[in-house]
Amino acid sequence: MKQIKKIGFWFLVLFLLILICLPGIWIFISAFRPNPEILAKPANWIPDRWTLHQFTQMFSINGYVSVPAFKYLMNSIIISSVSTVIAITIGMMGGYAFARFNFKGKNKIFLSLMLARAVPGISLSLPLFILFAKLGIINTSFGVILVYVAMNVPFTIWLTDGFFRQIPKEMSEVARTDGCTRFQAFWNVELPLAGPGIGAAAIFAFLLSWNEYALASIITRTVHSKTLPIGMMDYLDEFTINWAGMCAIAVVMIIPALILTFIVQKHLVSGLTFGGVKG
Amino acid sequence: MVRKIFRSPVMLIMPSILAIGFVIIIPLIFSFYTSFTSYKLTRPDSLFNFVGLRNYERLIDNAKFWYAFGRTILFLAVVLNLELLFGLGIALLINKITWGQRTLRTIMMFPMMFSPILVGFQWKYIFNDNIGLLNNFLYLFGYESAIPWLIDKYLAMGSIMVAEIWANTSIFAILLLAGLLGIPRDPVEAARVDGCNSWQVFKNITLPFLMPFIFIALTIRSLDVGRAYDIVHIMTGGGPAMRTELLWTMIARIGYKDANMGFANAMSYVSIILSIAFTYYFFTKLVAARRDLGQQ
Numbered sequence: 001m002k003q004i005k006k007i008g009f010w011f012l013v014l015f016l017l018i019l020i021c022l023p024g025i026w027i028f029i030s031a032f033r034p035n036p037e038i039l040a041k042p043a044n045w046i047p048d049r050w051t052l053h054q055f056t057q058m059f060s061i062n063g064y065v066s067v068p069a070f071k072y073l074m075n076s077i078i079i080s081s082v083s084t085v086i087a088i089t090i091g092m093m094g095g096y097a098f099a100r101f102n103f104k105g106k107n108k109i110f111l112s113l114m115l116a117r118a119v120p121g122i123s124l125s126l127p128l129f130i131l132f133a134k135l136g137i138i139n140t141s142f143g144v145i146l147v148y149v150a151m152n153v154p155f156t157i158w159l160t161d162g163f164f165r166q167i168p169k170e171m172s173e174v175a176r177t178d179g180c181t182r183f184q185a186f187w188n189v190e191l192p193l194a195g196p197g198i199g200a201a202a203i204f205a206f207l208l209s210w211n212e213y214a215l216a217s218i219i220t221r222t223v224h225s226k227t228l229p230i231g232m233m234d235y236l237d238e239f240t241i242n243w244a245g246m247c248a249i250a251v252v253m254i255i256p257a258l259i260l261t262f263i264v265q266k267h268l269v270s271g272l273t274f275g276g277v278k279g
Numbered sequence: 280m281v282r283k284i285f286r287s288p289v290m291l292i293m294p295s296i297l298a299i300g301f302v303i304i305i306p307l308i309f310s311f312y313t314s315f316t317s318y319k320l321t322r323p324d325s326l327f328n329f330v331g332l333r334n335y336e337r338l339i340d341n342a343k344f345w346y347a348f349g350r351t352i353l354f355l356a357v358v359l360n361l362e363l364l365f366g367l368g369i370a371l372l373i374n375k376i377t378w379g380q381r382t383l384r385t386i387m388m389f390p391m392m393f394s395p396i397l398v399g400f401q402w403k404y405i406f407n408d409n410i411g412l413l414n415n416f417l418y419l420f421g422y423e424s425a426i427p428w429l430i431d432k433y434l435a436m437g438s439i440m441v442a443e444i445w446a447n448t449s450i451f452a453i454l455l456l457a458g459l460l461g462i463p464r465d466p467v468e469a470a471r472v473d474g475c476n477s478w479q480v481f482k483n484i485t486l487p488f489l490m491p492f493i494f495i496a497l498t499i500r501s502l503d504v505g506r507a508y509d510i511v512h513i514m515t516g517g518g519p520a521m522r523t524e525l526l527w528t529m530i531a532r533i534g535y536k537d538a539n540m541g542f543a544n545a546m547s548y549v550s551i552i553l554s555i556a557f558t559y560y561f562f563t564k565l566v567a568a569r570r571d572l573g574q575q
Contacts, residue, residue: 012372013383020386023401023445024393026412030404039410090294093284097291111562113295114498116303118558120505122527123547126534127306127313130320150302153295155502183285211394213509214527218535229396229509236513243404250397257392265385269457 024254031055031247038243054248069249071223072231079141079227080209083148088202090149091156096186098157099164100172110157117154121214129218139221147215152205159204163197164190200267203260210257228253307551314545320538334545343521344529344546351526351553354436355504358443362500363493365444366451373452374459384456390449395506399513402442403429406514432522435515439523442510451496458492459485487571494565501557505550526550 030038031054033047058069097103098110128147129138137143167190175185191198213229220226228249235246284290314335317328338344373383390398405412406428414425428438462485470480508527511517517524517532524532527550534543 009372009375013376016369016372017383017386019445020390020449022412023405024389027401027404090298093291094295097288101288101291103288109292111559113299114502114562115555115558116299118502118505118554119303119307119551120508120527120554122505122508122531123310123550124303124306126530126540126544126547127310128302130313130540131306131309146298147302150298153298157295181285186285207392211392211396213394213396213512214506229394232396232400233513243410246400247404250400253394253397254392257394258389261388261392262385265388269453 027247027250027254030244031251033244033247035242035244054244058245058248058252067231067234067245067249068223069228069231069252072226072228073252075141075225076210076227079144079148079225080206082141083145083152083209084202084206086145087149087152087156087205088198091153091201091205092160092198094153094157095160095162096164096190098161100169110161113154113157117151121151121212125215125218128215132219138219139225141225143219144216144225144227147219148209148212151212151215152208155208156201156205159201160194160198163194163201166197167193196267200264203264204268207257207260210253310544310547313541314548316541318541318544320540325541330541334542337542338545338549343524346521347524347526347529348549350436350524351550354440354443354507354525355557358440358447358507359497359500361440361444362448362451363497365448366496367455367489367493369448369452370455370459373456384453387449387452387456390446391453393446395446395509396513398442398446399510402438402445402510403514406438429515430519432519435519435523439507439511439514442514443507446510447500450500451493454492454496454499455489458489462488490568490571491565494561494568497561498558498565501554501561504557505554526553 029045029047032050032052033044034049034051034053037044037047037049058067060068060070094113098106132138132143137146171189171193172182172185175189176182180188210227211229212227216227217230217233220230232246232249232253235242235249313326315329315331316326317330317333318326369387373380373387376383393401404410408414408425408427408430411428413428417426426434428434466484467480470484475483505527507525508531511523511525511528512531515523517528526546530543530546530550533539533546537543
């Protein structure tokens with residue numbers, strides 16, 4: 001009886017693993033598949049012939065460009081990195097304020113910052129589209145960065161607030177009685193201690209910008225500022241879809257995200273829960 | 280300069296508020312204004328054509344809007360409940376594993392990092408009636424007529440829900456697992472000594488302790504419900520015959536395809552209030568659950 005239970009248990013875990021991993025693996029394999037094989041029935045699990053065709057086309061290695069994926073990749077990297085650095089800097093200041101100071105209306109401000117984050121991207125895109133067009137920053141990286149900074153700040157505050165609370169207040173107090181200013185205490189004591197957590201918050205902010213679609217699809221118009229998720233739609237025509245091409249650009253999109261997830265996972269969970277529970 | 284900033288919390292929070300003010304609050308005020316005009320992108324002067332509450336009246340009379348609204352509520356109710364349920368199940372499952380738990384936990388996080396547009400594409404590929412993995416799989420078992428997952432009027436919504444649940448269950452699983460790992464052993468063991476069975480231990484000790492974690496997950500999740508737009512947009516685009524039209528895709532269609540900004544903005548406000556209500560509700564629940572545990 002116990003044996004059967006154990007087998008059933010591991011069977012369940014295995015089923016779960018397959019459910020989580022299979023879609024991604026299927027995309028990955030399809031990216032290296034010659035186009036005709038995608039249409040094969042029944043499905044061919046291991047391609048007969050692995051090909052880099054989609055990737056060489058995307059990155060115009062043979063001089064022919066199907067979709068300017070390299071430009072999209074660069075846009076994505078620049079927009080996500082710059083917006084992350086700015087969002088983390090100002091979000092960290094906010095998180096520090098919430099963790100270390102008591103001031104009037106603290107909980108209300110915290111809540112309204114969170115609620116600002118809850119506004120759906122597509123609803124926000126209508127007025128942003130008009131305002132940015134008037135200001136002349138539509139279809140520029142600057143405009144997209146600005147939007148992502150604002151989108152990332154509330155969540156960064158939530159996370160960093162939690163990390164700063166984990167550091168005993170006394171440490172900064174000791175540093176200050178020894179003659180440090182508040183900023184010096186922050187810079188030399190609290191920031192290094194909260195470092196890993198802030199790194200996690202940064203990666204989270206980076207991924208949010210990296211993956212965002214609804215807003216970017218409206219305020220980016222050309223190859224000049226389009227990011228990867230928007231560029232992906234280039235493969236989607238009205239009537240035909242270049243499946244292999246889409247799979248290839250999906251692989252380009254997901255690999256950096258997966259690597260970053262590996263680095264971040266431990267601190268992310270503690271940040272999310274600590275900030276929330278002990279708030 | 281830096282020294283001064285660090286002395287006052289107001290100065291520390293100010294940059295955040297400025298960024299949010301510029302990108303979120305000001306546009307919202309602007310869109311609130313346009314929702315009272317007959318603003319059309321094709322006719323810029325209509326921005327000053329004040330029509331009072333007419334957009335909202337049209338909204339109330341619009342049957343398609345109410346269908347989309349009802350569908351959105353149904354969608355969120357089904358999806359959030361199932362995600363919570365599956366997430367709890369997975370967390371309990373992984374909590375039992377002693378060997379390889381950390382690896383499993385990392386793998387669990389993968390769907391979280393997939394862009395919603397990527398999730399939509401991936402499931403569009405799997406559910407494709409002609410070349411999709413799912414129909415190919417059924418074909419192996421002799422089921423030869425292709426099922427039109429994304430074209431059938433009932434199956435399409437279900438397929439989208441599957442994609443949404445796949446993408447977001449892991450948030451619940453990860454956070455609830457963190458909660459489970461933090462449960463103190465003593466009360467559980469004491470209850471067992473007193474003769475509680477597994478279900479009683481779960482109901483009376485595990486679940487109350489998990490409550491704040493459940494609400495953290497729901498709060499974080501509710502911040503992002505609007506991202507379902509990406510998934511629907513790529514999978515069906517609101518079709519077939521608007522059977523999968525949610526509020527968000529309807530806003531995009533009326534705002535950009537029909538260029539009717541005033542009307543679309545009126546609709547946006549409904550969706551914004553909906554999202555904020557979800558987040559606010561779960562946040563207050565979170566605060567209450569924390570208070571119950573005496574952690575305030």
